[in-house]
Amino acid sequence: MSKQNPQINLSRRTLFKVSAGAIGTGVVTAGLGSNLLAPEKASAENDISPEKALQDLLDGNKRFVQRRRRNPDQIYSRLLEVAKSQKPFASILSCADSRVPSEIIFDKGFGDLFVCRVAGNIATPEEIGSLEFGSLILGSKVIMVVGHERCGAVDAAIKGAPVPGQIGSLLEAIKPSVESSKNQRGDKLENACKANILAQMRKLKSSQVLSKLIDEEKLIIVGGYYDLDTGIITRVG
Incomplete structure (x- = not known):
């Protein structure tokens, strides 16, 4: 029987730590790419202030509402x-x-746009986590939380009716906003939608x-309320 090589006499725990570290590093590096090692580089290449990024978003919405869309960056070469x-x-x-x-x-x-829906x-x-990646690694300068008029999820949270499957997990996340806005004047659904935007911010x-x-001062987080009838985004918060 040959003697065991002391150089490879690793405990199960040590071996697991070494393997997990190597595998984890490989997966993260492969998944996030070289930008993971230099987030500053990504930000530098996206040289725009948070305020300018926000204004760019709002200007685009204004063109959309006025039916003057430029449709930028939508051709095959882009x-x-x-x-x-x-x-x-920007992230949404x-x-x-x-x-x-x-x-x-x-x-x-x-x-x-780096969009989470x-x-x-x-x-x-x-x-x-996705939005952290979009800002830290990819260099997004503004995150806008966009809620909208007559949101079905918020309406369901207000009504509180039983729902099947995992839908209930969505409604549970919205219920605190329903509760916090219930005594506000005006439209109950609109108030809850806007309160939910603020809560997620x-x-x-x-x-x-x-x-x-x-x-x-590399990022700003803002809220927007989308009117389904007009297409207008109104700032919230």
């Missing part, structure tokens, strides 16, 4: 240009509602990654 890398100037956390397509209502195209525009851990700002970028 698709090829951003195929290998992306530097979106919006409702999954089919009537609120971000690139259209903000008059943008390929590579301009989920019913009720709620900031789940996965959505927050607070969740995003509680992120250590995003709050640090805000403190460094």
